[in-house]
Amino acid sequence: MVLTLADIGFDAPRALLARYGLALERVPDGAPIPGSYWGDREAGIIGGVVYARADTPVHSLLHEAGHLIVLPPEQRAAVHTDATDSIPEEDAVCVLQGLLGDALPGVGRDRVWADMDTWGYTFRLGSARAYVEQDAHEAWTWLQAHGLVDAAGTLVIPA
Template sequence: MTVSATHQQVMSCADAGLPVLQQLLAPYELEVVLIEEPAPLPGSFWGDPEAGLIGWQLFIRSHTPLQSALHEASHYICMDSLRRARLHTDAGGGYDEENAVCYLQILLADQLPGVGRQRMWQDMDRWGYTFRLGSAQCWFEQDAEDTCRWLLEQDLIDRHEHPTGRLRQGG
């Protein structure tokens, strides 16, 4: 597989470190599984090198973009327990949940040494995320109040906007 220019510009899971990623996601009971080539990457909705989800497992390669791993992990955290119980490849979810996923992946990036929200904003923009204000940072800082409120109501972040380590309940 050749690595595109976009892949070279964004932080990979290897750059962040597998043990650090595993530690970050452990409170959510989400197992990070490293898949070596040439084995297919299980559960990837968008295909290799994008992270995949099946059940409680997040599948990555060393060159999987970190933003992809955090995005899929955030889907797992933000979905209700009924969807989580039958999760296989397509995380689904509506508009509010997708926004919450993007917001939470930025907050999770703040928990990783050497990453942080600035880097996540850059990588999201480089990867092609689109926001009505033109960038991930502008959306996060100026247009995501409803998203922050949703995460608070679901007990996924606290009033200081720190991830709680809890999964969304209900269904």
């Protein structure tokens, strides 16, 4: 069973997203999630807002937020549901969502990676963890070039 926002609450994710200039809007239970690419309970994005319900998986929220975080603020306004068709950006977001998990109390990258595997992400080395640790060199370089991680690979969170 994957970790959901019902398990961790909305306050810490809302505060984390706000540091990146994003908003988190809670959608009522059972209501359709605006801007959700996958539908069902998966997070959605429109402009600078991430939409989620209590049953939304934390990894989904972090992935969709990651798509907005990697974009310059002036490009976020044009985003609706599908953030990119860029493979390098998608790869970077897959790494970033685990790092964002470390910034949430009680979550952490290991849980995010495990939930990604449970959800059905596929990587050539068989798991999200193996991808990030052994095969994501270009994604790490991309994140560093965009100022999202430092030279040591530590997440850079705006003040």
